[in-house]
Amino acid sequence: MELLRQVTAEHSAAAACRLERSETSVEQTNYQRLVLELQDTAAKLPVEAATVKLIHAGLFAGSGSESAGFGSTEAADAVAEMCDGFRALEPSTEGLLLIGTFISEFLHVRPFASGNLRTALLIAVWLLNRSGYSACRYVSLERILERMDQEFRAAMTQAALDSRSSSFDIMPWWSCWLELILISYRALSTRSEALSGRRGVKTNMVLTVIGSLQTDFSIRQLQQLAPECGIELIRKILKEQKAAGKLRCIGRGPNALWRKKKMRRTGIV
Structure with a gap:
């Protein structure tokens, strides 16, 4: 599972950079490192503005x-107020809703000159792990966001608006936020079933x-990522995928190496 966690962090970093249109390899490497570090130290990090600033600096x-830190004194004060509110409500509030609200407020404040979306996603990884929601260790939330529909995009945009306006309705954001978490747990469940060794599921594991x-x-890489699956099964699957026109072999x-053939994509992008 540790290899799967490492691969998930790599995929999350690549997806996060695409979401924020960053082409800097250093920032992608930093994001991947931060995902793993935040997972490992989530419970030790205090919910304070200094931690948020540290995450952004690490990116x-x-x-x-x-x-250069927070964009203004007002932004720093707003983040400090958010953190104070989070700590005060944490003992009595449903964790997922509290975290979702924090992310919504952060996207509204946009306290940094750049990197606010990636910082928000890293904060989500941190707070989810801190609260015991560990699906994001093995399923990339960032890749799910890449595939989100227009309703989800609209909710993210709305979350960046003035959340203190009397006309602001957080329910659409909560709905989309919870759907994101639900999708991640469904994906984790599928992977867990694949690890159970039931007939036919190992094939699905390799294909996943x-x-x-x-x-x-x-x-060799497939063996490392799917250690429960024998080499003969992996070879059989590769042969079948090649015959189906989905893979091609490079070298002898x-x-x-094996390469996936590009397929025409339909549906949600």
Whole structure:
């Protein structure tokens, strides 16, 4: 499962950079590192403005565009107020709704000059793990967001508006936020079933791993990512996928690489 966690963090970083249209490899590497660090230290980090600032600074470390901190005193005060409210409500409020509200308010405040969306996603990873919602360790929330429909996009846009306006309705955001979490747990359930070793499920596990990879891969990599599946099964699946026109082999021998053929995409992008 640790390898799956590592791969998920890599996919999350790539998706987050695409969502915010960042092409800086250093920032992508930083995001991947932060995802893993926030998962490991979630319970130890205090919900304070200083932690939010630290996460943002870590995202831009060494990129040539280091964070200058909060954009204004008002922004810093707003984040501090959000953190105070979170701590005060945490003992008596449903965790998912509290975290979702925090993310909504953060997107409204936009306390930094850049990187607010990625910082919000990293905060979500941190707070979800802190509250015991661990699906995002093995399922990329960022990749789910890439596939979201127009309603979800509209809810994210609305969350960035003035949440203190009398006309603001947080229910659409809560609905989409909870749907995001539900999708992640459904995906985790599917992967857990694949790990159970039931007949036919190991094949699905290999196919799921192949589907998650974004670069060329080897049989050895598939063995590492799906250790429950034997090499003969993996070879059989690769042969079937090649015959179906979904994969092609590059090179020869045990180190040969496999590449997914681009398929026409339909439905939600």
